[in-house]
Amino acid sequence: MSTDPARPRPSEGASTVVETNGVRLHVVSLGPEDGPPVVCLHGFPEFWYGWLPVARRLADAGYRVLVPDQRGYNESEKPSGVAAYRLPTLAADIAGLIDAVGEDAAHVVGHDWGAAVAWWLALDEPERVETLTAVNVPHPTVMTRTLRRSWDQRRRSWYMGFFQVPRLPEFVARAGNWRLFERTMRASSRPGTFDAADFERYRAAWGKPGAATAMVNWYRAAARHPLPERTDPVEPPTLVLWGTGDDFLRTEMARESVAYCRNGRAVLVDDATHWIHHERPDRVVEGLREGFARGSTP
Helix, strand or coil, rough: CCCCCCCHHHHHHHEEEEECCCEEEEEECCCCCCHHHHHHHHHHHHHCHHHHHHHHHHHHHCCEEEECCCCCCCCCCCCHHHHCCCHHHHHHHHHHHHHHHHCCCEEEEEEEEEHHHHHHHHHHHHHHHEEEEEECCCCHHHHHHHHHHHHHHHHHHHHHHCCCCCCCCHHHHHHHHHHHHHHHHHCCCCCCCCCHHHHHHHHHHHHHCHHHHHHHHHHHHHHHHCCCCCCEEEEEEEEEECCCCCCCCCCCHHHHHHHCCEEEEEEEEEECCCCCHHCHHHHHHHHHHHHHHHHHCC
């Protein structure tokens, strides 16, 4: 049995590698193979493990849950160069993952950067997305416009500018055994959300060769390869699920995102932060299952 803390234990799911869009993605699968497929996409600086509390509950409810390490993270491939981490490319990875597991479409759930990928997939290939759930990240056009007009949001997003500096962000992140990442996650979550055992696993993922640069390259690609504003409606049924205690993103963006959806709604959870999927997994699963049911109702 592997002793790598960043790999799933036998009780946590099956570990596989999927070829998609020219890269190899490490994917953890839970639940029955004939269950309705759900793809859960992590954000920064997480990896598949961040979705485990929710994925276990969905698997127990009969869903086939697929949780990839997105490109650049943990055990997935880490292409060189900033351009490899443009949002349309990241979304194409997930369309290819859905193909690779033999499904036509899936319920797609994303948190943080994973939500940005999910939004773009729903815009580019709506037929692949049974339902969309975006957790604590708004529609990409809402994000772009809010950064332009809101000094408060620019203040909250200061690190996005810092990440544009060559090499320094990776150096700072590694210092003190990844002290910056750990402190930021602890300080921005409810007390007790993450423990020492969690960070043993996170540090193992962050320390994979090339991971630090690849993770930061997501931010660099967003700045260096700006995308057009999308105002075409998001077609799949959409749930924007938001912990209102988010230190990084303004809650108003959750409501504004619904205006870009053909069939959307926002659910705000007051006793949760940016890390709602860790803090309130039962509430997240309740929202997901309600959203999945709405998607299957003609």
